[in-house]
Amino acid sequence: MVKYCSLFYCFLKIGGFTLGGGYAMVPLMEREFVTRRGWLTTDEFLDAISLAQSMPGVFAVNMATQVGYRLRGVSGSIVAVVGNILLPVLFILALAMFFRTFRDNHYVNAIFLGLRPAVVALIAAPVFTLARRMHLTWRTVWIPILAAALIWLLGVSPILVILIAAVAGFAWGKFHSPSDLSDKSDKSDKSDPQ
Amino acid sequence: MLYLKLFLTFLKIGIFTFGGGYAMISLIENEVVEKQHWLTPEQFTDILAVSQTTPGPIGINTATYVGYTATLDAGYGGFGAVLGAFLASFAVILLPFLLMLVVVRFLSAHRDNPMVTVVFKALRVTVLGLIAAAALSLLTEESFGVPGWNKRFVVSCAIFAMVFILSVLPKKKYFFNSPITLLLAAGLLGLLVYV
Secondary structure (H helix, E strand, C coil): CCCHHHHHHHHHHHHHCCCCCHHHHHHHHHHHHHHHCCCCCHHHHHHHHHHHHHCCCCHHHHHHHHHHHHHHHHHHHHHHHHHHHHHHHHHHHHHHHHCCCCCCCHHHHHHHHHHHHHHHHHHHHHHHHHHHHHCCCCCCCHHHHHHHHHHHCCCCCHHHHHHHHHHHHHHHHHHCCHHHHHCHHHHHHHHCCC | CHHHHHHHHHHHHHHCCCCCHHHHHHHHHHHHHHHCCCCCHHHHHHHHHHHHHCCCCHHHHHHHHHHHHHHHHCCCHHHHHHHHHHHHHHHHHHHHHHHHHHHHHHHHHCCCCHHHHHHHHHHHHHHHHHHHHHHHHCCCHHHHCCCCCCHHHHHHHHHHHHHHHHHHCCCCCCHHHCHHHHHHHHHHHHHHHHC
């Protein structure tokens, strides 16, 4: 069983390095939950992301709630959420107390000019590492491409895209036998080379 | 009563936050600047800038800052203002947290349901597209500078390439390709190049 303190420390670390919000912490979360600690499988991690994105609230807090609950129930989710927001809250509190106006700091600006492209790269990277591990095939690869195009080019809301995918998945399951679906990806892996 | 007003306002902001921070900016602005006059428009711009340059989601950053500033300006004193900051931060996460718990409980009870399995199978593939769109939407002049043969753009592209390659290529996880190490390195590089 996962200890509360390792749960807390893990989310403290993630919260402290959430720069640029939301998806920028996906690679760090993936590294912590999936690779290093083995708390979630890649599939479970992706499920958590889609749920966190489609529910109201802050993405990072929604992730903390789910992972904490899965590991240690309700108390685990409280520990994870508190750990996740503690450093950001204290940081802003300190800023509000000591610098009531804090724009245009030359050094902070310089650091952030360096950080911004790094954050973009950190968000882009898991698209490829996760795709590699999910064994995407030519039969499924159009789905993420279409989703990205809808959101990025046409400005469709990500929540709407998730809803459409959920309905489409539901309909697909309704008209095919579930057993056929449960190993859909494995089957397409095997049948493609033939 | 200011505390109650703070609590209710951020409860409302929290439950109407869909799809991450930037979607809620206009809602926060409307509540905090226009309706309640807790912040001036300049202070609100400040907090936006700070949210991009400090850890933490923008929703929580704003709640903490507004909770502190509003109570301090109303004459509650330092301790009362810290209390206000914690109260507002608590309020903004409370309802989404409870809702999430209910949904997660429900889903873990029905995890073996074939329909749930199928729906999540479809969602997993789609989420990759969502992440890709988030990365694409950040390919802006704000992130990289004006494209061309200038210092800012060249340095930005170099940092992007370095972080991307180190994150994608090695299958093993070392300390040097940890997101934390990469962020620290990029920040340090920015400090060296731009100051």
